[in-house]
Amino acid sequence: MAILTAQAKPVRHRIFTPLRDFFNDSRSTGVLLIGCTLVSLVIANSTGSGWYTNGWKAQLPGHTALHLPATPLEWINNFLMAFFFLLAGMEIKRELLNGELSSFKKAILPFGAAFGGMLFPALIYTAFNLHTQHANGWGIPTATDIAFSVGIASLLGKRFPVGLKILLLALAIIDDLGAIVVIALFYGGHVQPIWLASAGVIYGALLLCNFLKVKLGLLQIILGFALWYALLQSGVEATISGVLFAFAMPVKHLALIEKFIHKPVNFFILPLFALANTAILLPTGLIQSLSTTVGMGIICGLVIGKPLGIFLVSRIMVACNIAHLPSNTKWKQLFGMGTLAGIGFTMSIFTTMLAFGEGEFSNISKISILVSVVCSLVASLIYFRAISGKPVTVAMPISQPEPQADMNLTAA
Secondary structure (H helix, E strand, C coil): CCCCCCCCCCCCHHHHHHHHHHHHHHHHHHHHHHHHHHHHHHHHCCCCCCCHHHHCCCCCCCCCCCCCCCCHHHHHHHEEEEEEEEHHHHHHHHHHHCCCCHHHHHHHHHHHHHHHHHHHHHHHHHHHHHHCCCCCHHHHCCCCHHHHHHHHHHHHHHCCHHHHHHHHHHHHHHHHHHHHHHHHCCCCCCCCCHHHHHHHHHHHHHHHHHHCCCCCCCHHHHHHHHHHHHHHHHHHCCCHHHHHHHHHCCHHHHHHHHHHHHHHHHHHHHHHHHHHHHHCCCCCCCCHHHHHHHHHHHHHHHHHHHHHHHHHHHHHHHHHCCCCCCCCCCHHHHHHHHHHHCCCHHHHHHHHHHHHCCCHHHHHHHHHHHHHHHHHHHHHHHHHHHHCCCCCCCCCCCCCCCCCCCCCCCCC
């Protein structure tokens, strides 16, 4: 005789429901990114951590023949992150068609805000380094990291309106595109015209599939990977292929693609990205490094210049009736969004390598970028608490307990 009690179900409920809720909650992405960053920094600065920091940059066999990414770090940043850009691109397309960006005056605002968010940090950095040999680092504080900024925005819950989150997402994507242009024009980015033209032809084929209403399948997947490879060889940021692919997809297919890649992106790719890109050794003279003109230019550019530039340009555009604020959004909330835009990570570190190569000021720049992430995060949490009048907490969803059932005895 087997005895089955009703207590078995609540036990499974208590074990598995929190896990399911965790993976279904967008705020979990922000928690994971912060956690992975802290873990990576601790490991990288522990005794005998060479295996960790060097492992991300280890040369992989067989990459030279096809000119593929050479290290695990490059595969993460140049390939896996394309799937994050795909997810972000689908959200932007949906909002452009029938959402928060569906009107011209709402769609134009992210472009103006992104421009202001790039111009002011560059001016602030230049003011600190105008007569130094490090003036060419002005492009470092101009970028906004999509993954971190949007992930942290999710932690703020209802205090961060959906329309404002869409604006931040659009702004960050436009910001990244702007950073790519800056790199190509001012940091010696060598664009290969033949490969760039090939990418254009491949993208035209994707658009043709959409126009002819070709059923989503293997053909589009092959063209998507071909587009990524062509952009990689062209010298243009290959991850942008994700955004381009999203814009070439029919609206009816967006939900299917999103369902397929949502969890892998948020709970594998983004944490892996955070681990790999924060495996940085902290310098012994940390305070002295941050107080250099390079360190102060980057920190002030990101923490102060970003929100100031975004807010002022947005205010001017709305005042001139060129643009409209997102729905249910106030100016004080938009200014707070600017503090999150001060989280410049991936493209900032990438620009650092082009501006300073490997060396003392490269490490100073990376540490300054990390410090600006912390400052922008703390400033955002304090600011949104102040304007809402309530504590900002990372509240994970808690399931309601099911009613206790009667005890049942079943004979086998």
